[in-house]
Structure formats: structure tokens, C-alpha cells
Amino acid sequence: MKLKREGLGWRILRNILVLSGLILILCPLYLVVINSFKTLEEAGKNFFALPSSLNFTNFIELFSNSNYWVFLSNSLKITCISVGLILIFVPSLSYAIARNFNKKYYRSIYYYLLMGLFIPSQVIMLPVTKMMTGLNMLNHTGLIILYLAFSLTQGIFLFVNYIKGLPYEIEESAHIDGCNVFQTYVKIILPLVKPMIATLLIMDTLWIWNDFMLPLLMLNRSQDIWTLPLFQYNFKTEYSFNYTMAFTAYLMAMAPMLIIYCMGQKYIIKGLTAGSVKG
Amino acid sequence: MKKFKPNRLATSSRATYFGFTIIPVLLYTFFYVFSVINGIRYSFTNWDGMAQNYDFVGFKNYISLLKNPYFWNSMKTTLLYSVMLVVCVISISLTLAISLNSLKWFKTFTKSLFFVPAMIGGVTIALIWDQMYYRVVPVIGQALGIDWLSQSLLMTGKTALPAVVFVHAWQAVALPTIIFIAGLQQIPDEQYESAQIDGATLFKRFRYITLPYILPTVTINLVLIIKQGFTSFDFPYALTGGGPVRSTEVIGILIYNDAFKNLKFSTANAEACLLFVVVAIFSLTQLKLTSKRGND
Numbered sequence: 223m224k225l226k227r228e229g230l231g232w233r234i235l236r237n238i239l240v241l242s243g244l245i246l247i248l249c250p251l252y253l254v255v256i257n258s259f260k261t262l263e264e265a266g267k268n269f270f271a272l273p274s275s276l277n278f279t280n281f282i283e284l285f286s287n288s289n290y291w292v293f294l295s296n297s298l299k300i301t302c303i304s305v306g307l308i309l310i311f312v313p314s315l316s317y318a319i320a321r322n323f324n325k326k327y328y329r330s331i332y333y334y335l336l337m338g339l340f341i342p343s344q345v346i347m348l349p350v351t352k353m354m355t356g357l358n359m360l361n362h363t364g365l366i367i368l369y370l371a372f373s374l375t376q377g378i379f380l381f382v383n384y385i386k387g388l389p390y391e392i393e394e395s396a397h398i399d400g401c402n403v404f405q406t407y408v409k410i411i412l413p414l415v416k417p418m419i420a421t422l423l424i425m426d427t428l429w430i431w432n433d434f435m436l437p438l439l440m441l442n443r444s445q446d447i448w449t450l451p452l453f454q455y456n457f458k459t460e461y462s463f464n465y466t467m468a469f470t471a472y473l474m475a476m477a478p479m480l481i482i483y484c485m486g487q488k489y490i491i492k493g494l495t496a497g498s499v500k501g
Numbered sequence: 502m503k504k505f506k507p508n509r510l511a512t513s514s515r516a517t518y519f520g521f522t523i524i525p526v527l528l529y530t531f532f533y534v535f536s537v538i539n540g541i542r543y544s545f546t547n548w549d550g551m552a553q554n555y556d557f558v559g560f561k562n563y564i565s566l567l568k569n570p571y572f573w574n575s576m577k578t579t580l581l582y583s584v585m586l587v588v589c590v591i592s593i594s595l596t597l598a599i600s601l602n603s604l605k606w607f608k609t610f611t612k613s614l615f616f617v618p619a620m621i622g623g624v625t626i627a628l629i630w631d632q633m634y635y636r637v638v639p640v641i642g643q644a645l646g647i648d649w650l651s652q653s654l655l656m657t658g659k660t661a662l663p664a665v666v667f668v669h670a671w672q673a674v675a676l677p678t679i680i681f682i683a684g685l686q687q688i689p690d691e692q693y694e695s696a697q698i699d700g701a702t703l704f705k706r707f708r709y710i711t712l713p714y715i716l717p718t719v720t721i722n723l724v725l726i727i728k729q730g731f732t733s734f735d736f737p738y739a740l741t742g743g744g745p746v747r748s749t750e751v752i753g754i755l756i757y758n759d760a761f762k763n764l765k766f767s768t769a770n771a772e773a774c775l776l777f778v779v780v781a782i783f784s785l786t787q788l789k790l791t792s793k794r795g796n797d
Contacts, residue, residue: 232703236600243597244614246671250629251617253637269636311525318521328518331526338529339788340781341537342732344753345773348760349539350532352550371532374525403517432622434735451624455739458628465632472625479620487613494619495679498725 258470265466280470290474292446293453300362300449301430304369308377308426309419311370316381317411321393323386332382338375343435346372351439362447365440369430377422380497384418385411417496424493431479450475543770550766562771572772574747575755582666582737582751583730589670590677590726591719597674598681599711612682619675623735630668631655631740655741658748665749669736673729677722684718685711724787731780752776 257265258280259273284290322328354364388411396406412419434451441447448456457471483490544562548555566572601612618626634653642650649657654664692710701709734753737743743750743758750758752772760769 229703236603239596239600240604240611243593244611247615247618250633253633254629269640314521315525318518322518328522331522334534335526335529338533340777340784341533342728342773342776342780344732344734344756345540345777346533346536348756348766348770348773349543350536353532353536353539367528368532370525371528374529374533403514407517428620432624434622434624434739451622454628455624458631458739465636468628468632472629475625476621479622480617483617483620487616490620491613491616491679494676495683498676498680498721 254469254473254476257466258473260466262464262466280467281474283467284470284474288453288457288471289445289448290453290471293448293450294478296362296447297431297449297451300365300369301427304366304373304430305423305426307366307370308373309423312374312377312422313381313412313415313419314407315374316378316385317407319378320382320385332378335374335378338372339379347435347439354440360440360443362441365436368436368440369426373426373429376425380422381415381418384415388414420489421493421497424490425497428479428494540770541774543767544774546767548767549764550760551764555767558767562768563775566768566771566775571747571750571755575750575752575772578662578747578749579731579733579751579753582662582733582749583727585663585666586669586673586730586733587723587726589666590673591722593670594674594677594722595681595715595719597678598685599707601678602682602685612679615678616675618672621672623669623672624739626672627668627736627739630671634664656745658745661741661745661748665737665740668740669729669733673726677725680718680722681715684715688714727783728780731776731783 253270256272257269259277261277261279264274264277319328319332323332350368354360354368357364359367392410392414393406396410401409432451433449434455437449437452438455441449441452454471454475457468545557545559546555547558547561597615601608601615604611634655638654639651642648642652649660654660688710693706696706696710732753733751734757737749737751737754738757741749743754756769756772756776759765759772
């Protein structure tokens with residue numbers, strides 16, 4: 223019934239829109255993938271066609287000549303540790319704030335932390351770079367600490383109201399059964415806030431993994447500590463003539479996130495939507 | 502006995518609650534708040550970022566900024582950038598969301614394909630499009646015989662800014678689209694059906710049924726995108742670095758260049774503080790809007 227009433231013109235227009243959108247999204251990615259399997263010569267002759275054979279020389283050169291594995295493991299290390307720490311600190315802090323909101327101290331730290339919503343990243347970047355230079359912390363440890371400190375505002379914003387909305391009765395009965403606050407937090411609250419934890423995990427992983435500005439300011443001194451985005455940016459100048467090689471590098475930089483996306487796209491879309499609707 | 506227990510519990514729970522707050526609050530204070538204060542302080546000095554000593558000069562940096570044509574150029578570019586980004590992203594994502602939502606086949610699959618750009622980092626996207634502008638777009642332009650498309654769009658002052666905004670939009674459309682779809686799915690089908698029986702046109706149906714339902718999501722998306730526009734850095738930095746002839750020098754780029762290339766560290770901090778004022782006014786409006794929505 224409904225299908226028949228939908229105008230044919232609208233359906234055609236809609237399909238054209240969706241299709242051209244898809245082409246616009248997939249075309250650059252397609253070109254990156256096919257050209258990373260070509261030699262420079264072959265790409266020069268035919269940029270748009272599929273490669274005549276699967277040629278892995280670019281990949282082999284990338285893996286052996288550049289420090290790709292070093293950059294990959296740097297990115298992995300920084301992302302995993304930062305996100306791990308964020309997931310330890312944000313929910314517990316939010317729990318403390320949410321359950322003591324009638325007390326002045328907790329209410330004021332809540333608003334104190336929310337102040338960060340008003341501050342654009344550019345304001346902090348310059349002084350923080352000077353500060354980290356002074357502290358001799360222009361390294362991974364410094365970067366991880368900064369990610370943790372900078373993630374609190376949004377984390378609190380997402381978590382506190384969510385925890386406030388949870389029924390208090392379950393915690394009360396846990397208290398009566400003899401659980402202390404810490405046990406209640408681990409056994410009762412953490413399982414209840416799982417959806418929010420997933421959201422925070424996805425949002426912060428994407429942010430930290432893809433972040434360019436902070437690594438540019440903090441890690442640009444020595445190659446050994448670069449992350450993948452920094453490597454790619456610097457790769458631009460180094461391989462400006464050898465662009466199929468550059469495509470290989472872009473492909474290998476996207477690959478980890480795209481693989482994860484293929485495995486859990488449903489949860490990733492859901493988590494990111496939940497996070498930004500709240501944020 | 503019974504009176505004792507809750508009391509003892511209360512003391513230890515208070516300690517636990519308090520313990521949960523110590524480390525994060527200290528980190529935030531030291532690295533975040535302290536940095537902001539430092540930044541404001543630097544903006545009133547004449548520090549170049551390197552020298553051992555510097556003096557406080559009052560509002561001198563601000564006054565010279567307001568007289569500086571490059572600063573105003575950058576403010577104008579940022580505003581233009583944000584407006585173009587908002588118009589592009591909101592119109593495209595809304596159209597896309599309505600189209601995708603009415604799709605009969607492969608709906609979930611198509612949706613997930615459109616979301617792929619949100620997974621890729623800004624620098625990677627910028628570098629890929631840099632190649633596209635250099636190698637693909639001119640080919641299309643030549644084939645179609647369009648003059649301005651026949652050379653790299655990033656090379657000429659007029660087309661560079663729209664080209665950068667386009668790449669930013671390419672990534673930024675993904676999330677608003679999904680948020681719009683979530684809003685659209687709340688509209689009951691019966692409303693459309695009865696409207697159709699009453700003979701409402703497509704436009705009228707959009708205006709009187711779709712729009713009221715998705716208005717809250719429009720607000721969310723607007724806020725999201727405007728903030729992205731004001732603070733954009735990755736895309737212009739990796740695509741053009743601010744050029745050609747400062748035509749894409751948004752405020753983020755100006756601050757970075759002044760601080761680390763032109764040795765005008767204190768001026769850069771003053772620029773950042775002015776950006777802070779703009780973003781703060783905007784965020785307050787956002788907070789008001791969202792809290793109003795929460796009360797409804």
C-alpha cells in the first residue's frame with residue numbers, strides 16, 4: 223500500500239541521490255586501494271583502472287624502509303593506555319559526583335569540570351606545549367596524561383546524568399547486604415553503565431587514534447615516537463613524487479580502524495550517535 | 502549496634518567517594534585549567550616563546566591584533582569556512598537521511614557505508630583528497646571542458662577555501678546523517694498516511710510533520726558542526742597550510758603559525774583568547790538551548 227503511494231519521481235530522485243553519495247564516498251577510497259597495488263609507472267599510465275596484477279612492492283617497501291611498525295605500535299600504545307585510563311577514572315569520578323550531588327564539593331567539581339566545554343582546543347595548546355617542554359614531558363607519557371586530562375569534561379558530561387538516572391534501590395540493597403562503596407561501584411554500577419562505557423570507549427578511541435594536533439605539538443621532535451597521523455603528514459613531503467607509495471601508506475594507516483569498523487559497525491554507529499546526541 | 506553500622510559505613514564511603522575524585526581533579530586542574538590561565542597570562546606579555554625574560558605589556562597585543570589586517574582576514578575566513586561547512590553538512594546530511602530512511606533494500610548496509618568517513622582521521626582524509634584534487638579533479642574538469650575545474654582547486658585563492666570545506670564536509674556529514682535518521686525514525690508512519698489521505702504535498706508533509714519532529718536533532722547537529730568549523734585545524738593545515746596567499750588561513754592555522762613559526766607567541770595567545778570569547782558565547786547559547794529542550 224505505502225509503496226504504491228510513494229511517488230515514482232521521488233523514488234528515482236532518492237536513488238540517484240544515494241547512489242551519487244555512495245560514489246563520492248567510495249571513489250577516493252577505491253582509488254587509494256587500487257593504486258597502492260600499482261607501480262608508479264603503471265599508475266601514471268592508467269590511474270583509474272584496476273591493477274594488472276597484485277603488486278606488493280609498495281607494501282614491502284613501506285614495511286621494510288619506513289618505521290611503519292614502530293608508528294603503529296606507538297599509536298596502539300598511546301590509544302590503549304589513554305583509553306584504558308579514561309575508562310578507569312571517568313566512570314568512578316562520575317559515580318562519586320552523581321551520588322553526592324547534594325554536597326557542595328561534588329557539585330562544584332562537576333561545574334568546574336564542565337567549564338572545559340567552553341574552551342576551544344587552541345587556547346590550551348600553546349601554553350600546554352610550553353608547560354610540557356618545561357616539565358620535560360614531550361613524550362608518550364606526557365601525551366597520555368594530557369589525553370586523560372582533556373577527556374574528563376566530555377566524559378563527565380556523558381556519565382553523570384546517566385548515573386543519576388539509575389535507580390538507587392539496587393545500590394541500597396547492596397549496602398544493606400554489606401557491600402561498601404567500592405564494591406557497589408564495581409559490582410552494581412559498572413555493569414549498569416556498560417552502554418555508556420561503550421560510547422566513551424568508541425568516541426575516545428577514534429579521537430585519540432586519529433588526533434593530529436597534540437602529537438604534532440608534543441612528538442614532532444624525533445621520528446621514533448611519532449604516531450600514525452604524524453607519520454602520514456611527514457610522509458607527504460618525503461614521498462611527494464612517489465604517490466602510489468603514499469597511497470599505500472594512507473591505506474595502511476586507515477586499515478586498523480576500518481577492520482575494527484567492519485567487525486563492530488553496529489555498535490560503533492550506535493555508540494557515536496549516543497555520545498554526540500548527549501554531547 | 503544497628504545505629505553504629507551506617508555511621509561507620511558513611512565515613513568509609515565518604516572516603517571512597519572522595520578518593521574517586523582526587524586524581525582526575527588534580528590532573529584537570531594542573532594540565533587544563535592551569536594551562537588556560539597561563540595562556541591568558543601570556544597574551545598580556547611580549548614573550549616570543551623562546552626568550553628567558555618577558556614583560557607584561559597590558560592590552561598591547563589585543564590592540565595591535567585589532568589593527569592587524571591578517572587577523573581580520575583570518576576571522577573572516579573562519580566565519581566563511583564555518584558558514585559554508587554548516588550549510589553544506591546540514592543540507593546534505595538532512596537530504597541523505599531522508600533518502601536513506603525511506604530506502605527499501607540494503608538500508609543498514611548503505612548506512613554503514615556512508616559512515617565510513619567518520620572512522621578515518623582528518624589528516625588521512627585531507628592527504629587523500631590532496632591527491633584527488635591534484636590527479637582526479639582536473640581530469641574530470643578537462644573532460645567536461647570546465648575551466649576552473651581543470652587545475653588543482655587548492656592552487657587558486659578563489660577555489661581553495663570551498664575545496665577545503667568540501668573535504669571537511671566529506672567527513673563531517675556521516676555523524677549528522679545518522680543522528681537525523683535516529684530523529685526521523687521517531688515519526689509515526691500514521692502521520693504521513695493521514696496527511697497523504699488529506700492530500701498534503703511532499704513539501705507540506707516535510708514542513709508540518711518531518712521538520713517539527715527533527716528540530717531537536719537539527720539543533721544538536723548545528724552546534725556540533727559550528728564548533729568544528731570555528732576550531733578547524735587538521736584539514737586546512739594538511740591540505741593548504743593556509744595558502745595560497747592566506748586564502749585558507751583560518752584562525753587555528755594563524756594561531757599555530759604565529760606561535761611556532763613567526764615567533765609571536767604572546768600574540769598567538771591573544772588570538773586564542775579572542776577565539777575563546779567567541780566559542781564561549783556560542784557554547785552558552787548551546788547550553789541554554791539544550792537545557793530548554795531537556796525541560797520540555
